[in-house]
Amino acid sequence: MEPATLKDIARELNISVSTVSRALRDSYEINPETKRLVMECAARLHYRPNPIALSLKGSSSKAIGVIVPQIANYYFSQAINGIEEVANQRGYDVLIFQTHEAYDREVANLRQAVARRVDGLLISLSSETNNVSHLQELQQQGTPIVQFDRVSAALDTPRVVADNFAGAFAATEHLLLSGRRRIAHLTIQPWLSITQERLAGYRAALEKHGVPYDESLVRFGTFGPDEVGPLVDELLALEPRPDAFFTASDRLAVGCLAALRQLRIAIPGQVSLIGFTNLTVADMLAPSLSTVEQPATEIGRVAVGRLLDLIEKKHRAAPPSTVTIPTTLVVRESSGGVG
Amino acid sequence: MEPATLKDIARELNISVSTVSRALRDSYEINPETKRLVMECAARLHYRPNPIALSLKGSSSKAIGVIVPQIANYYFSQAINGIEEVANQRGYDVLIFQTHEAYDREVANLRQAVARRVDGLLISLSSETNNVSHLQELQQQGTPIVQFDRVSAALDTPRVVADNFAGAFAATEHLLLSGRRRIAHLTIQPWLSITQERLAGYRAALEKHGVPYDESLVRFGTFGPDEVGPLVDELLALEPRPDAFFTASDRLAVGCLAALRQLRIAIPGQVSLIGFTNLTVADMLAPSLSTVEQPATEIGRVAVGRLLDLIEKKHRAAPPSTVTIPTTLVVRESSGGVG
């Protein structure tokens, strides 16, 4: 049951390959009867155009590339889930590449994607990337690109991101409204777009409520599993001591919660904790952790939708715009236990 | 910076394309000087063979297909991580497909993979799949296949799996040795290989310690987020009541833990809990959850290694064998808190 080719159909019907080819797409200037015959035969033989031949020919590969820092990460695996769903629905295959947060791998991945003749590229930048010339070059060659999550202003493409500002604002304001005043913010690399937006939301909420910004409460970094504990200890040693933590990732939330547990500090009795985390993760940590839920799957769906529109030239004139997907603040304080 | 082709090199050096082609692979019967020139030029132009042309030609696509039930799942995303790592290292690209646990999608994914002319296939069966004729057919066409995690005995391929029996045995024995006697086992679909192996390990441990097998303590199913709670309640209503839970997945462990928390049942004070879970997940749930850690990344690495060996005919004569990767029992009872 080898896949049937145009040639097979042609042989079967005693007509030429090109006639078959045209019968399958053009409709004008081809005998309706021939067309019917071809269609019928194609169906009977389960004909599917060979995407590889198509790619070689140069028209379209019906494949898109997706470059993410890590697959084994709730956020990205959910995003890929959304991407895959929509892409397959629209007849595209998905090639996935991981940068492992390394610029060199990002460049190598890009080469792979180009070699595979992807019709378009979806990318969330590695944390090491501060130069996007490799992407600009690809773009100038005419490959549509859409950025999501970790985006660069230096690269002029559509962007699909979570509403990090609003999410951080809501989280911070919630903490302020429940009486917290010393809100520590544990976050990731300061040059990332998402970091900056979250920090801005945090500061805006503080400002609105007349609480001065204290930079000693804000810590940036790539913290390993064993580094969060000491960091939390350090922050708790400050005078006056923080009465809440607002963390920027799953890992930071988990580390922070573990450290607080170890110190037997009750949440939310003595200290509050809100993280930018996935709801699944938050569920696991419930009831101690409130969360700013990031709609990763939806971001994936929207991003790939825009990319495919671009590929199919549906919005040729539309300028690169940024789509912001709302985040949701999910508050859980059902228990006073340490968790 | 369009990718250079053989033709570009040929033009540059004023020689024929076929000479260039041979210079790049054969070594015999070609002028060393020409060869040097070609090599040098290829390097200078950053020549990379076009995998698409290669695929069309029919030799090899340098791509493998990976079919898994879900990407957004700690276990599979880790496995993919390992797969990607090794595959890329050995010069292969990875095409990922999700079945969403549906047989029809599995068949469709297979077609996609075939259309893309993958050199080989790595698959973890969907829970709906009980007929593997689609895979047998592909295999008979000469495509190497390796199964991992959820495998079928009806499909004669190498298999790479976690040592589910030993893991379940160790977990159950640990519970028995700490005095538990009524160990409930919450698990997934009964026809899956992994389910059966775990159940066998559970039963073997009971038998070794002279505890009769009570089938009312074992529950199979695809439990939704809201179904685990009632199930735990139901089990706890049994007489005599279970004094431990042994669960077969992340989700079951989380659901079970949540239910126990809600009932304010201390772990491990009154009830013990061990799950077949990912260590990352277990960390989040610490200190309440002990875990049988599944080496997902390693399984991925080993599985893809075997597949690539098969593709590259390294072990043509070696019979399809099953590789079992050890699991690790990680016991955590650091606290008596409900968690």
Place this chain on the structure above:
DNA sequence: TTGTAAGCGTTATCAT
């Protein structure tokens, strides 16, 4: 309305 032929990048088979 349909057929012929070239071309996408590569390799294998024949020449030379």
Place this chain on the structure above:
DNA sequence: ATGATAACGCTTACAA
């Protein structure tokens, strides 16, 4: 030792 040519499956001028 090297070059021309066909072939992989498909599209698309260009002929007929």
